[in-house]
Amino acid sequence: MxxxxxxxxxxxxxxxxxxxxxxxxxxxxxxxxxxxxxxxxxxxxxxxxxxxxxxxxxxxxxxxxxxxxxxxxxxxLAILRQDNHMTARLTVHDLVTFGRYPYSRGRPTEEDAVHVARALDYLGLTDLSGRFLDELSGGQRQRAFVAMVLCQDTxxxxxxxxxxxxxxxxxxxxxxxxxxxxxxxxxxxxxxxxxxxxxxxxxxxxxxxxxxxxxxxxxxxxxxxTDALRDIYDMQIDVREIGGRRVCLFYE
Amino acid sequence: MPEASSGSRFSRPAIVLAGLGLLAAASVVAFMTLGARGSWSFVLSFRGQRLLALILVAYAIAVSTVLFQTVTNNRILTPSIMGFDALYVLVQTSVVFFLGAHMLVLADPYTRFLTEVALMAGFAWVLFRWLFLGEERSLYLLILIGIVFGIFFRSLSAFMQRVLDPNAFQVLQDALFASFQNVDTTLLWMSFALVAAVTLVLWRIAHSFDVLALGRPQAISLGVDYPKTVMTILTMVAVLVAVSTALVGPITFFGLLVASLARALLGTGLHRHVLPAAVLLGIVALVGGQTVLERVFSFNTALSIIVEFLGGLVFIFLIVRGAAR
Known part of the structure; x- marks a missing residue:
């Protein structure tokens, strides 16, 4: 909590x-x-x-x-921010391995390797694990960071x-x-x-x-x-229910 | 670690490190033996001192630059670009200005050196704490601040030097007149001890370097005690710069040159590769460069000029290419 x-x-x-x-x-x-x-x-x-x-x-x-x-x-607790501009050139595998840093302090064990492989697999990055981050598309890079966070196992x-x-x-x-x-x-x-x-x-x-x-x-x-959103955003927002979910229409 | 390039038996970093190691060893051997005449014991001990000094400088500048760039999360700023060696000159000048020239002459050189290093580390600590521990700042702003600080420190030193009486100025100039040709060897063992102590401190937190390179938010998320680790590294950087400046005087772009070259050659940013590669490159550049200049071209003045020229080119290249992100 x-x-x-x-x-x-x-x-x-x-x-x-x-x-x-x-x-x-x-x-x-x-x-x-x-x-x-x-x-x-x-x-x-x-x-x-x-x-x-x-x-x-x-x-x-x-x-x-x-x-x-x-x-x-x-x-x-893990945090992921969006502006992940890094200066170091790393492979996906290197990055994901950092997720184990809180446990291994930079000396990954066998168990850490299992976590890394599992996270790479979960995000479908196994084939890309040797690639450098700057060789990936924006979406793939984002997934690599998510894999690191999952690897942190928080x-x-x-x-x-x-x-x-x-x-x-x-x-x-x-x-x-x-x-x-x-x-x-x-x-x-x-x-x-x-x-x-x-x-x-x-x-x-x-x-x-x-x-x-x-x-x-x-x-x-x-x-x-509509009433709650007006309190929050000071704006008239039309809320429709589609297939049991609420969708907001705020375009005029 | 998986191989980035499949097919080859050795990874690229391993090949690069081995090659640089060989080059560095060749430079050292050439430096010690080429053109030696007379008693070997004299030649070896005489050149050995200079060799040790050059290696210490290469090590100090390479390590301090790489770590400074890691902590500040950029590839362009180095301690010297932040006006750091100008700070050393200012400290020296202030000692003469406020305490008198006899402090430089009479005081035990070791005590003096240690005091200066401590003063400088203290200043750097305050400066860096203010610059790098708060919110993230724009790199361009930092470069600008660095340049302004550099000019400020230099002008302040120049002003104090003008006001000094000629005798005191003479003494000061003597203390500041260190270069690759004219290494101040009196401080050699003290420098060696300091560098060894710094290395020990850094070794114990070396596991955090790569994580710090991910940037502040990610480093904190991964459990690095950020303020403490960063201030430790920056203080050690201050000591290393002080040592190198005391031995051979200020060199602005050398650190940038070896750090950038090391990363370009390796293709990776992991510290266990970048740090040794930068140190070896530094040794090749200083020891090898000095040997070539002295023995092959037999003129003795230009190593720092050449190093600064090449480093300056790298600096401009990095800025133009936009590595400032």
Missing amino acids: ITAKSVSKSYGDALVVDDVTITLPARGITSIIGPNGAGKSTLLSMMARLVGMDAGHVTIDGLDVVTTPSEALARR DYVLLDEPLNNLDMKHAASMMRLWRDACRDFGKTVVIVLHDINFASWYSDHIVAMRQGRICRQGTPDEIIR
């Missing part, structure tokens, strides 16, 4: 996250949605210990993210806008992949999303933020509604 208690963060004078207290349910996909500048990514980054908080604390399974050794947290995965720069096909397959990973490995995945239709379609739970605060949370059925 990820719990945030009275968490605040400001950059200069701007209060980005304002006294947020929330408990994210274990297992399944939780999406964090909200307008630009609502503090979604900042909240996620604080949970991931990438950004320090001004007040409050975050615990993962009862472990405080600030005081717990980073190494121990790395076995429970209960919790935090994803910051994982669909940026992906076309519809890759975006949809990325979301399916995480949904399957939740089902297959019992993971808890927290995703900051901009596209509310993706949130509606794939989430088990949605948290909506606005102006640094949590304004609503619940199942997609509770959040993807």
